[in-house]
Amino acid sequence: MKIVVLVKQVPDTEWERKLEPATGLLDRLTGENVADEINERALEVALRYKDSHKGTEVVVLSMGPASTTKALRKALSMGADSAVHILDDALAGADVGWTAEVLAAALKDSSFDLVIAGNESTDGRGGVVPAMVAEHLGLPFLGSLNSAEISEQSVSGERRGEVGTLTAHASLPAVVSVTERSAEARFANFKGIMMAKRKPLATVSLRDLGVDPAALAGTGRSVVMTASQRPARTAGKKIIDEGNAGIELAEFLVAGRLI
Amino acid sequence: MSNVLVFIEISSTGKISNTAPALLAAAAKLGTPVAVVATAPGAGAGLTDELGALGAARIYVGESDAVGTLLVSPQLEALSAAAAALEPAAVLVSNSVDGREVAARLAVRTRGGLIADAVDVRSDDGKIIATHSAFGGAYTVESTVEAGLPILTIRQGAIEDQASPAAPEVTTVSLAVDAHNSAVIDEVNDPVVDSERPELRGAAKVVSGGRGLGSKEKFVLVEQLADALGAAVGASRAAVDAGYVPQTSQVGQTGVTVSPQLYVALGISGAIQHRAGMQTAKTIVAINKDADAPIFDVADFGIVGDVFTVVPQLIDAIEARAN
Numbered sequence: 405m406k407i408v409v410l411v412k413q414v415p416d417t418e419w420e421r422k423l424e425p426a427t428g429l430l431d432r433l434t435g436e437n438v439a440d441e442i443n444e445r446a447l448e449v450a451l452r453y454k455d456s457h458k459g460t461e462v463v464v465l466s467m468g469p470a471s472t473t474k475a476l477r478k479a480l481s482m483g484a485d486s487a488v489h490i491l492d493d494a495l496a497g498a499d500v501g502w503t504a505e506v507l508a509a510a511l512k513d514s515s516f517d518l519v520i521a522g523n524e525s526t527d528g529r530g531g532v533v534p535a536m537v538a539e540h541l542g543l544p545f546l547g548s549l550n551s552a553e554i555s556e557q558s559v560s561g562e563r564r565g566e567v568g569t570l571t572a573h574a575s576l577p578a579v580v581s582v583t584e585r586s587a588e589a590r591f592a593n594f595k596g597i598m599m600a601k602r603k604p605l606a607t608v609s610l611r612d613l614g615v616d617p618a619a620l621a622g623t624g625r626s627v628v629m630t631a632s633q634r635p636a637r638t639a640g641k642k643i644i645d646e647g648n649a650g651i652e653l654a655e656f657l658v659a660g661r662l663i
Numbered sequence: 664m665s666n667v668l669v670f671i672e673i674s675s676t677g678k679i680s681n682t683a684p685a686l687l688a689a690a691a692k693l694g695t696p697v698a699v700v701a702t703a704p705g706a707g708a709g710l711t712d713e714l715g716a717l718g719a720a721r722i723y724v725g726e727s728d729a730v731g732t733l734l735v736s737p738q739l740e741a742l743s744a745a746a747a748a749l750e751p752a753a754v755l756v757s758n759s760v761d762g763r764e765v766a767a768r769l770a771v772r773t774r775g776g777l778i779a780d781a782v783d784v785r786s787d788d789g790k791i792i793a794t795h796s797a798f799g800g801a802y803t804v805e806s807t808v809e810a811g812l813p814i815l816t817i818r819q820g821a822i823e824d825q826a827s828p829a830a831p832e833v834t835t836v837s838l839a840v841d842a843h844n845s846a847v848i849d850e851v852n853d854p855v856v857d858s859e860r861p862e863l864r865g866a867a868k869v870v871s872g873g874r875g876l877g878s879k880e881k882f883v884l885v886e887q888l889a890d891a892l893g894a895a896v897g898a899s900r901a902a903v904d905a906g907y908v909p910q911t912s913q914v915g916q917t918g919v920t921v922s923p924q925l926y927v928a929l930g931i932s933g934a935i936q937h938r939a940g941m942q943t944a945k946t947i948v949a950i951n952k953d954a955d956a957p958i959f960d961v962a963d964f965g966i967v968g969d970v971f972t973v974v975p976q977l978i979d980a981i982e983a984r985a986n
C-alpha cells in the first residue's frame with residue numbers, strides 16, 4: 405500500500421498572524437511557520453496503518469515556498485518514508501484551484517492507493533483542496549472523517565456532518581480528509597529526527613511535473629483585492645468576586661440591554 | 664438579470680437546510696436566484712412552496728435514486744447540470760461539509776474560480792466581489808475571481824437577509840450519477856434535535872464553557888445560564904475533547920466562528936485559537952479563577968472568580984428580574 409499525505413505549511417496559530425496590506429497575501433516572514441496540526445493527524449492515520457502493515461510506503465507531499473522543507477522534515481522525522489516538495493516561483497499567489505491542479509499533477513503518476521489530507525487548514529480555512537484533487541484525478545472523495553479505517557481495498561470511517569455524523573466508505577484508490585477528532589499525532593523522537601536527515605526529499609518544479617504555467621493561468625483563480633486590519637480589542641472592566649459579582653454582572657447586562 | 668445558482672442542501676429527513684434563506688438572499692443581490700436541489704425521484708415537488716417563499720425565482724430539481732446512498736455525487740451532478748443549462752453568473756453554496764465538496768468539485772469541472780468562506784457578496788459592474796473575515800476577524804479581505812465561473816462558499820450564519828418571495832418555475836431533470844468515483848453512505852446518525860435553544864451559528868447570544876467546568880455533569884451550569892439568557896451553547900476545544908459537549912459546539916479556529924451581541928466565556932482560558940472564533944462579538948463577558956487568563960484581554964466585563972459561585976448567583980438575578 406502506498407499512502408500519500410498532503411501537508412501544508414501555515415503560520416503557527418500560537419502567534420498573531422499577518423497579511424501583507426499591499427497584496428493581501430500571507431506574511432510568511434513574521435511568526436513561526438509550521439506544518440498545520442491537521443496534517444500531522446493525517447500523517448498519524450497513515451503511520452498507524454504502516455505500523456501494523458509492514459511494506460506500507462508513506463510519502464508526504466507539499467506545495468509551498470522554500471521554507472516548506474522544515475514541515476516536510478518534521479513529517480519524515482515522525483515516520484514518513486520520503487517527501488516531495490513542489491517549489492516554483494510561478495506558483496506565488498496560487499489559489500486553491502491552482503494548488504489542487506498542481507498537487508493532482510504530482511499525484512497522477514505516483515501509483516498511490518490512498519491520499520490523506522487535513523479537512524481544512526488553519527490559515528485559509530478553505531477546506532476545498534482535497535476534494536478538488538479528487539475531482540482532478542476522477543477518484544472518490546471521503547471528506548471530514550473523524551475516524552478512518554483503512555483496508556487493502558477500501559477506506560471507511562465516520563464523517564462529520566452539520567448536525568450529526570454518518571458512516572461511509574470508498575473503494576481504493578481514493579482521497580480522504582480527516583478532522584481534528586481523528587488520530588492524535590505522535591511526537592518525533594531523537595532517532596526519528598536523526599533518520600529523517602537521510603530520508604529522500606525531492607524538490608520538483610512545474611516543468612518536472614509537466615505543468616505549463618500558462619495553462620494554469622487559463623483556470624479561474626480567486627485573487628485578493630484589498631485587506632484591512634481591524635483594530636484589536638481592548639480589555640474592559642475586570643472585577644474580583646467578593647461575593648456579589650453575579651449581581652454586578654446582571655447589572656452590567658441590564659445596562660447594556662442584554663437582558 | 665443573469666441566473667445565480669444556489670445549492671440547497673436537504674437533510675436526511677427531507678428538510679430544507681437552514682442555510683437556504685441566506686444563500687437565496689445573497690443570490691438575489693447578484694441576479695435571479697435559482698435554487699438547485701437533488702432529490703429522490705418525485706420528492707422535489709414538496710419543496711416548491713418553501714423555496715418560493717425564500718425567494719427562489721426558479722427551481723432546478725435533479726432526480727436520482729442515488730440521493731441518500733452516494734455521498735455528495737448526486738448533488739454535484741445536479742449542480743453541474745444546472746450550471747451547464749443555465750449559464751449562471753455565479754454559484755453560491757454553503758460553507759458546510761457537503762457544500763464545500765460540491766463547490767470544490769464543480770470548480771474543477773467548470774474550470775471556474777473558487778472563493779471559500781465569504782461572509783458577504785456584492786456585484787460591482789458585473790464583477791462579483793466577496794468579503795472575508797480572516798484570522799478570526801483580525802482582517803477584512805475582499806476577493807474576486809479573475810477568470811471563469813465564480814463559485815462561492817458562504818459562511819453559515821454570516822448573512823441575515825431574506826429575499827422577497829417568488830412564484831418559482833420548476834425544471835426537473837433526471838441525473839446520471841457515476842457510482843464508480845463516489846464514496847458510499849452506509850449509515851446516517853443525525854441526532855434527534857430536542858432542544859429549544861438557538862443554534863450556535865448566527866445566535867445573538869452565546870454562553871460557552873471550557874475545561875474549567877470540570878465534567879460533563881457540571882457542564883449543565885453552562886446550559887442553565889444559556890437558557891436563562893435565551894442563548895446558544897458553545898464550548899472550547901478542550902471541553903469538546905473532554906467529552907462535555909459534541910464537536911458541533913466548538914467555537915474557535917477549527918470550530919464555529921460566532922459574532923453575537925453577547926458572548927459569555929465560562930472557565931475558558933482564552934487561547935488564541937479560541938479567541939479566533941469569538942473576538943468579533945459585540946460584548947464579551949468572562950468568568951475565570953485565574954486573574955491572568957488571556958480571555959480577560961478581550962473581555963468587556965471580566966470576573967476573577969469561581970463559575971460555580973458566580974453563575975448561580977447571576978442566574979438567580981436574571982430570574983428575579985424576569986419575575
Ligand SMILES: Cc1cc2nc3c(=O)[nH]c(=O)nc-3n(C[C@H](O)[C@H](O)[C@H](O)COP(=O)(O)OP(=O)(O)OC[C@H]3O[C@@H](n4cnc5c(N)ncnc54)[C@H](O)[C@@H]3O)c2cc1C
Binds near residue numbers: 914918950969971
Ligand atoms: C491548530 C489548533 C486549533 C485549535 N482550535 C481551537 C478551537 O477551535 N477552539 C478552542 O477553543 N481551542 C482550540 N485549540 C486549543 C486551544 O489552544 C486551547 O487548548 C483550548 O482553547 C483550551 O480550552 P479551555 O480554555 O477550555 O481550557 P484551559 O486552557 O485548560 O482553560 C481552563 C480555564 O478554566 C479556568 N477554571 C478552572 N476552574 C474554574 C472555575 N471553577 N471557575 C472559573 N474558572 C475556572 C482556569 O483558570 C483556566 O483558565 C486549538 C489548538 C490548536 C493547536
